[in-house]
Amino acid sequence: xxxxxxxxxxxxxxxxxxxxxxxxxxxxxxxxxxxxxxxxxxxxxxxxxxxxxxxxxxxxxxxxxxxxxxxxxxxxxxxxxxxxxxxxxxxxxxxxxxxxxxxxxxxxxxxxxxxxxxxxxxxxxxxxxxxxxxxxxxxxxxxxxxxxxxxxxxxxxxxxxxxxxxxxxxxxxxxxxxxxxxxxxxxxxxxxxxxxxxxxxxxxxxxxxxxxxxxxxxxxxxxxxxxxxxxxxxxxxxxxxxxxxxxxxxxxxxxxxxxxxxxxxxxxxxxxxxxxxxxxxxxxxxxxxxxxxxxxxxxxxxxxxxxxxxxxxxxxxxxxxxxxxxxxxxxxxxxxxxxxxxxxxxxxxxxxxxxxxxxxxxxxxxxxxxxxxxxxxxxxxxxxxxxxxxxxxxxxx
Numbered sequence: 001x002x003x004x005x006x007x008x009x010x011x012x013x014x015x016x017x018x019x020x021x022x023x024x025x026x027x028x029x030x031x032x033x034x035x036x037x038x039x040x041x042x043x044x045x046x047x048x049x050x051x052x053x054x055x056x057x058x059x060x061x062x063x064x065x066x067x068x069x070x071x072x073x074x075x076x077x078x079x080x081x082x083x084x085x086x087x088x089x090x091x092x093x094x095x096x097x098x099x100x101x102x103x104x105x106x107x108x109x110x111x112x113x114x115x116x117x118x119x120x121x122x123x124x125x126x127x128x129x130x131x132x133x134x135x136x137x138x139x140x141x142x143x144x145x146x147x148x149x150x151x152x153x154x155x156x157x158x159x160x161x162x163x164x165x166x167x168x169x170x171x172x173x174x175x176x177x178x179x180x181x182x183x184x185x186x187x188x189x190x191x192x193x194x195x196x197x198x199x200x201x202x203x204x205x206x207x208x209x210x211x212x213x214x215x216x217x218x219x220x221x222x223x224x225x226x227x228x229x230x231x232x233x234x235x236x237x238x239x240x241x242x243x244x245x246x247x248x249x250x251x252x253x254x255x256x257x258x259x260x261x262x263x264x265x266x267x268x269x270x271x272x273x274x275x276x277x278x279x280x281x282x283x284x285x286x287x288x289x290x291x292x293x294x295x296x297x298x299x300x301x302x303x304x305x306x307x308x309x310x311x312x313x314x315x316x317x318x319x320x321x322x323x324x325x326x327x328x329x330x331x332x333x334x335x336x337x338x339x340x341x342x343x344x345x346x347x348x349x350x351x352x353x354x355x356x357x358x359x360x361x362x363x364x365x366x367x368x369x370x371x372x373x374x375x376x377x378x379x380x381x382x383x384x385x386x387x388x389x390x391x392x393x394x395x396x397x
Contacts, residue, residue, distance in 0.1 A: 005039075007063040007262055012043035014069050018229050019247045020044075023068055023094055026251025036259060043069075051075035057083055064090040064262055066254045070097030077101045090261035092254045098145050106268050110257035114245040115272040116147070117347055118302060120154025122243055122275050123196045123224055125298055128162065129291025129332055130284070133194035133222060137167040139182070139206055141198040144174045148198040151226065155196050162334055182209050186221070192285075197225040200232045203240055203283075223283040238282035246276035270355035272348075274302040293318065294332045297325060298340070305344035308368035311337040346382055349375060353391040360387060 011027065013020040031038065041060065043049050049072050057065070067080060081101035083089060092110045096102050102111070127133055136159055138152040156166035169185050171178035186193070186209055197203035203225035207217065215221050217238055225233070228244035253271055260266065277299060300317050301309070314337055315322045322337075329337050348367045352358055358366075364375040379387045 007038045008041070008061060009038045009258070010041050010043060010057055010060075010062050010065045010067075012049050012065070012067045012069050014046070014071070015042075015044040018231070019227060019245070020068065022247035023251035023254070026248035026253075027066065027255045028251075029248070030252045030255030034255075034259070036255070045069075046072045046076075049076050051079040054079040054083060057089075062089065064092070064258050066092045066094070066258055067102075068094035068250075068254075070095055070099060074101075081105055088265075090258055090265070092258045092261070094250045094254055095147075097147055108261050108265055108267075110254075110261065110269040110271065112250050112253050112257070112271045112273065114250075115274055115347075115351070116150035116154040117158075118272075118274040119151050119226055119243055119245075120156070120158045122278060122298070122302075123155050124158035124162070124164075125333065126224060126278055126284075126291075126295065127194040127196075127222065128164075129294055130194070130222065130286070133192050134190040135167065136164060136194045137169060137186075137189060137196075139169050139195060139197045139202060141202055142171075142174065142176075142178060151196075151198055179205065179209065179212075182206070183213055186210070186215070187213060191215070191220045192218075192222060193220070194222045195224070197223065200225045200227045200229045200240060200242055203242075204232065204236060207236060207238075207240075207283075217283050218285045222285045224278070225283075228279050233279070233281060241279060241281045241284040243278050244276045246273050249273055249276070267357070270351070272351050272355075274344075290328045291332060293320065293325070294328050297329070297337065301337075301341055301344055305341050306348055306366065306368045308370070309341060311341065314341075342378060342382070345369070346379065349379060349387065350390065350394075353387060354394045363387075 013024055015021060015024065046069050049069055051073065054076050077099045078101045081104065088108055090108045091105070092112065093099070093102050094112045096111055096113065127136065138155050140152050141148040152168045156168060159166045167189060169182060171181050182205065195206060197206055203223060206223055210217055210221050217223055223240065225240055225242040228242040233240040233242050250273055257269060278295070296318060297314050300314055311322065315325055318325065325337055329335060329340065345368050349363055352363045352366065360375065361372040364372045369375040376387055383390065
């Protein structure tokens with residue numbers, strides 16, 4: 001009797017970092033909750049994912065790959081894309097970074113990434129809820145990578161919608177020590193200043209700059225970062241406030257996508273996730289009760305807008321009155337709860353129109369609209385063009 005073997009899956013995550021551990025926790029939660037049994041070959045670091053090692057995956061007769069190691073070499077990334085193309089091996093990539101080889105693939109691939117707009121909006125709303133900064137700035141990574149630029153642009157755009165300028169640091173050279181230039185840039189900014197750093201390790205450089213310039217954190221500089229690497233954030237001085245992406249959800253989604261690709265194949269799928277939360281520590285100013293209420297409301301809206309929620313659902317979740325919540329939104333954000341829900345929903349629609357070929361009725365269903373016509377009306381009212389026209393102008397699919 002021939003017994004059907006389990007699917008053989010390579011899971012390549014950076015398990016030396018908290019984000020890799022969180023992604024793996026999400027993947028195992030998916031497998032357990034759906035009673036899925038895979039034989040997993042775990043690759044824990046980039047040292048186990050050289051180009052030669054990736055090319056050897058075929059020798060193990062694998063059925064699929066879940067991959068999240070954006071720091072691997074270009075040669076390894078090309079080898080992974082080539083492997084998938086040659087054998088049509090289902091591939092799920094979490095946080096592809098600037099991995100051009102993976103982004104070129106059109107069949108049997110799913111890409112899961114944190115929405116830069118979610119990072120920008122979250123950071124802007126967080127700083128505004130403190131209400132004490134005279135200027136705002138963004139410090140990108142030293143290599144000028146596209147994901148870093150996207151985060152800065154989203155942060156500046158979110159502040160810009162509130163009539164606030166944001167200065168983005170641009171060193172004269174990339175791949176170089178920009179410490180002195182960063183000192184000069186920060187020295188010229190009116191204080192107190194609210195700074196967003198591209199990621200936690202980059203925020204450590206900002207801490208050193210502030211110490212060199214005699215700037216107090218958070219009195220002179222309120223510093224927020226991204227990734228919430230707890231080993232870094234808890235052990236620097238002062239401890240670092242950081243935005244935590246929903247990495248466990250990314251791991252869960254990776255399992256779900258790969259199951260679907262193994263079962264039926266398919267084209268190219270792109271899923272963007274909102275951030276999970278902000279972990280407040282000593283590098284940022286305290287948040288008022290009103291600001292904390294708005295933050296909790298925004299977190300709920302980002303996590304549930306696509307389920308078709310309305311303002312009364314947010315009120316019920318927070319156990320406050322509708323007039324009070326509307327008042328706090330107008331004070332902090334200059335908008336209403338209802339408009340915030342619609343903006344979050346429309347952002348999801350724009351992502352789907354840009355990165356997928358899904359029919360409009362399916363996008364409406366996935367993004368919380370009661371019908372295709374409801375989506376079409378809301379889209380035209382908000383953007384001044386039809387959803388079909390937007391797709392023609394912006395589609396990458």
